[in-house]
Amino acid sequence: MLRHALHRLLLAVPVLFGVLLIGFLLMQVVPTDPATVRAGPQASAELIAEIRRDLGLDRPLAVQFGLYLWRLVQGDFGVSIINNVPVVQELGATIGPTLELMFASLVWSIPLGIFLGTLGAYYRGTLIDRGVMAISVAGVSIPVFFLGLILIWYVGFKWQWLPFTGRGGPIWTLDGLRSLALPALTLGGVFVGPVSRMTRTAVLDVLSLDHVRTARAKGLSERLVVMRHALRNAMVPVVTLIGLQIGFLLGGAVVTETVFTWPGVGRLAVGAITSSDLPMAQGTIIVLSLGFILVNLIVDVLYAALDPRMRAA
Amino acid sequence: MSATTVTMAPARPGLLRRLTRDPGAAAALIFVVLVLLAAIFAPWLSPTDPFDNDLASSMAPPGTEGLPLGADAQGRNLVTRLLYGLRASLAMGFFAVILGGGIGAALGFLAAFYQRWLDAPIMRLVDIMLSFPAILFGLAIAAILGPGMLAVVLALSVATVPLMARIVRGSALVVMRADYIEAARATGMGDLRLIWRHLAPNCLSALFVFATLRFGQVILLGSALSFLGLGAQPPNPELGAMASEGRNFLFFAPHIAVIPSVAIFAVVLAFNMLGDALRDALDPRLRV
Numbered sequence: 398m399l400r401h402a403l404h405r406l407l408l409a410v411p412v413l414f415g416v417l418l419i420g421f422l423l424m425q426v427v428p429t430d431p432a433t434v435r436a437g438p439q440a441s442a443e444l445i446a447e448i449r450r451d452l453g454l455d456r457p458l459a460v461q462f463g464l465y466l467w468r469l470v471q472g473d474f475g476v477s478i479i480n481n482v483p484v485v486q487e488l489g490a491t492i493g494p495t496l497e498l499m500f501a502s503l504v505w506s507i508p509l510g511i512f513l514g515t516l517g518a519y520y521r522g523t524l525i526d527r528g529v530m531a532i533s534v535a536g537v538s539i540p541v542f543f544l545g546l547i548l549i550w551y552v553g554f555k556w557q558w559l560p561f562t563g564r565g566g567p568i569w570t571l572d573g574l575r576s577l578a579l580p581a582l583t584l585g586g587v588f589v590g591p592v593s594r595m596t597r598t599a600v601l602d603v604l605s606l607d608h609v610r611t612a613r614a615k616g617l618s619e620r621l622v623v624m625r626h627a628l629r630n631a632m633v634p635v636v637t638l639i640g641l642q643i644g645f646l647l648g649g650a651v652v653t654e655t656v657f658t659w660p661g662v663g664r665l666a667v668g669a670i671t672s673s674d675l676p677m678a679q680g681t682i683i684v685l686s687l688g689f690i691l692v693n694l695i696v697d698v699l700y701a702a703l704d705p706r707m708r709a710a
Numbered sequence: 711m712s713a714t715t716v717t718m719a720p721a722r723p724g725l726l727r728r729l730t731r732d733p734g735a736a737a738a739l740i741f742v743v744l745v746l747l748a749a750i751f752a753p754w755l756s757p758t759d760p761f762d763n764d765l766a767s768s769m770a771p772p773g774t775e776g777l778p779l780g781a782d783a784q785g786r787n788l789v790t791r792l793l794y795g796l797r798a799s800l801a802m803g804f805f806a807v808i809l810g811g812g813i814g815a816a817l818g819f820l821a822a823f824y825q826r827w828l829d830a831p832i833m834r835l836v837d838i839m840l841s842f843p844a845i846l847f848g849l850a851i852a853a854i855l856g857p858g859m860l861a862v863v864l865a866l867s868v869a870t871v872p873l874m875a876r877i878v879r880g881s882a883l884v885v886m887r888a889d890y891i892e893a894a895r896a897t898g899m900g901d902l903r904l905i906w907r908h909l910a911p912n913c914l915s916a917l918f919v920f921a922t923l924r925f926g927q928v929i930l931l932g933s934a935l936s937f938l939g940l941g942a943q944p945p946n947p948e949l950g951a952m953a954s955e956g957r958n959f960l961f962f963a964p965h966i967a968v969i970p971s972v973a974i975f976a977v978v979l980a981f982n983m984l985g986d987a988l989r990d991a992l993d994p995r996l997r998v
Contacts, residue, residue, distance in 0.1 A: 408834075408837060408838065408841065409841070411838050412838050412841050412842065415838070419850050419854075422854070423850075423853055423854065426854070534979065534982055534983060534986070535979065537982060538926065538930065538975060538978040538979035538982050539975050539978075540930060540933055540934060540937070540950075540953070540971055540974050540975060540978075541934060542934065542937050542950075542953060542954075542957070542971070543953070543968075543971035543972075543974070543975060546953075546957060546960060546964075546967055546968075546971065549960065550960060550961075550964060554960075554961055643843075644842070644843025644844065644845070644846075645843065647843050647845055647846070648843055648844060648845030648848075648931065648934065651845055651849075651934075651938065652934050652937065652938060655937075655938055656957070666849050667849075667938045667939065667940065669853075670849060670852050670853045670857065670940060671938075671939045671940070673856070675853065678849070678853040679853075681849075682846065682849055682850050682853065685846060685849070686842070686846055689841075689842075689843060689846065690841065693841055
């Protein structure tokens, strides 16, 4: 298991390097000179030259890349071109809301998806199964923003049940929960489809295995066979596949945040890119990538923990 | 040449008949064909120019005389916008699948054919690319090149390369074990010719199934990027960008956002259903 985790960790190194290189290159195309920005509008030429030297802007690109990495390690992601706020400060303020949104989306959509998928496998070939399949194919085909706009139109605007812009507060407050509800329904809504589809396939695969036949042969009810023998063994592929879908979820989160003006990293990233705020764009892309790499690692380790056979491999 | 026709399957009913046995798949196929025709012939089918605006009919609801789908905030005919929007979205998906799928397929064939020395490096590269979600490619490329259709097509292509490489490699590895590959090699056929004449044709079904499924996904992703403002820029008609424009008028004229959104939903749904049916008909092994 340790070896498996280490292998995945090693694989993450080039990915991380690529991300940081992209971040660095982005900073190279910034039209404004960072030294001039830092020195302020009234600075003398000598001061700017001194800051240039301090920032290493007169050194070769490779050295600058090293210095860039060193600054990142110290939490210096540069300063926004648009509002002069340190990028790291904005990142710190937006990571929490994004994690809230992801958590609130997964906490209901994964159980519901697993339930629907199991239901489909249990009643395979019947109308219920077809219903589950229809929900899942619709779920992977609907644009996230469409689902969001439908919820805004009915729940938020027409029925006036829930707020649909911004974040009312932290997740543990009532206002926070109320404002989180529609974004989480939207993002979770597009996740139910893939999860139920993968669960159904995984349970059906397990149902054809020998130990399930044995369980049936000893007279267990179909419900016990599915619940105790099939579903439990199907969880390994399901967890892996859910892990693989985290990227899909991240994409959905960026769109959901934009639709609901949710103050998360995704919305910050989109705003930075469309307004050419490259230092900010660089910071958000690095943070989103790091989060993604981290989640992948966790899923890999979890996978090994769920399937003892993986530990040896 | 005759060797290529020796596949495992016994005589089966025609592909079209197998596909259309399922009414859902048949409906999806008809819908896809209609949508493709509408997109290709958009300039001839459209009643107006896509940029013609008439502020007098701004936000006209569907069913207004002369405007069956209504008009957007600038008073542009939504029938025209929808046709041109479909054209742009489908073209975006088409180029991304051709470019990314082409490079991915080439990598997959090379990895399988030169298994000894190319498989490991190519698959490592694929693993690395796979550990990046499409949205991040989209954000990064849009940040570097600036938002636009080119950025979206490139991002979607890059995100398609590793997936296609995996599918094709898996399929090609099976074909490589077949006797006719050995036989063709024995005739002294060159590597490239062997790949082109014998390996590739026998992997076509896997390639085709994946390309169909991927086409739907790519359109969905691309429309999301455009919705975010990273793709097609207004006033250019593209379904995601149109939905984004319509979002600003959601409470006054919901049809402006709903029409392009429904169009994306329907097109992606049709491609997904068609892809699933194709997979079942052509290559059940690909079932995921």
